[in-house]
Amino acid sequence: MTNWTELNRAHWDERARPHAESPEYGIERFVADPTFVSDVVRFDLERLGDLRGQRGVHLQCHIGTDTLSLHRLGARMSGLDLSGASLEQARSLAARTGAGIEYVQGEVYDAAQLLPRGAFDLVFTGIGALCWLGDIRRWAGVVDALLAPGGRLFLREGHPMLWSLADPRADGVLAVDFPYFETAEPLVWDEPGSYVTTDHAFQHTRSAGWNHGLGEIMTALLDRGLTITAFEEHDSVPWDALPGMMEQLPNTEYRLKDRPERLAHTYTLQARKPA
Template sequence: MSEHSAVEDWRAVNRANWDERVPIHTASRFYDVDGFVAGKDPLRDFETAEVGDVAGKSLLHLQCHFGLDTLSWARRGATVTGLDFSAPAVAAAGAIAARIGADTARFVTSDVYDAPTALDGRTFDIVYTGLGALCWLPDLARWARTAAALVAPGGFLYLAEFHPFADVLAEDGRTVELDYFRRDGTVWDEPGTYADMSAETTANVTVEWQHGIGEVVSALTATGLRLEFLHEHDYTLFARFPVLEERSGIHRFPADHPRVPLMYSLRAAKPV
């Protein structure tokens, strides 16, 4: 497949990649599904603090993969709906929900841009989007309009993401290598997966997009949502660069290394 045709067929190319990796991910130590079923919580402390109490609230998780974060919110008392464009991921999420007795959890197969139709026009107290989601979407303004339409009056959208500044750094974690302001789709051809780099895979092409902080905030506020906070975090969840040091599952730069943001989070509310 040429780079041009990959960009033109970005949705099909990316879906094939994710479909193939679902069974690899569900069997991986990285996700530890058995540990999750036994009670392990994959949500990050800053997320639970910033989202707050979800008991009795409706929560929609966009681009939910196979639903571990989604079901973690269900364990905290939310009535959850997860949406993902990968049918194998949605099937796996439903199976895990059954294993933990999350009878009210619902999972829907749909492209994120088609979510309002797939969800029959429903709105939710909380629309949640977790780490590693926005890079798969070419049109961020359309995503923001879609997500905002799904937030009920008085509710909010919450986003936790890897910081786009980290995407400009070379493998040494020190050198600026890529253009922060690039907007064309970048085609990658990489075997394996972040959850198991040695896994044998065949659907290895993906198309990803860079979205800067200004683009994200501007897209959301243009919909009428009111930004409540934007927080930048100086750590990440995996060994993104060899120079990072790991402590208790958190990866940070050494004390003598200049810090840059590696993740960010924001919350934007819809007026009543």
């Protein structure tokens, strides 16, 4: 049986340095400008609200640009990721910017054993994270275990309808080809490149992922006793998700050129643990 965790760890370990060196992640801009925050965090600034003094944890933090951005908004941040190579880049960025961020290596499902239980006012999960997890109910249990009473989950993700679409077609038709709901076995991809600008010739090209329907995600959180306090679907996404069919917006997000109202591209969900 294939160890999907190890497959994905190798995938992300190899991408850590090329991502940190790419223009898309803007590492040098973070270093040069102490007020700079990532495009992902900037999109949700009003929804995030005042984070000053809050203790936060960023699950699946990758190279730490969103984590640093939340730190710059006033939260006392920790970050957790599967990839040791990604955390090397995250720690380097924190050191170069003088940010006191704690980074811990481990699987999401082990987070409540690796981080203080019930200690966080904010659990943050960003774009392109849940698709690497095979069991959304276990994830919801981890969120519940980490949150302090009254604490908040903040999640922005690619919409499961976007993840279910086939590759772009010449006739512009949006065709559903992949599962919308969680499946026992993952979809396995074999892709030579990455989503950033890089000349790196990747050796670890295979990865495994899962989709999760909106109902599955919300039900998993509700079953843990959390209250969903906000949910918004968006007609934009922070990368060129359907090449040839999308246009870039002034806020650096992308959306369908033709009738973008046809597709929910991403969503923001907030949930709170009862006080």
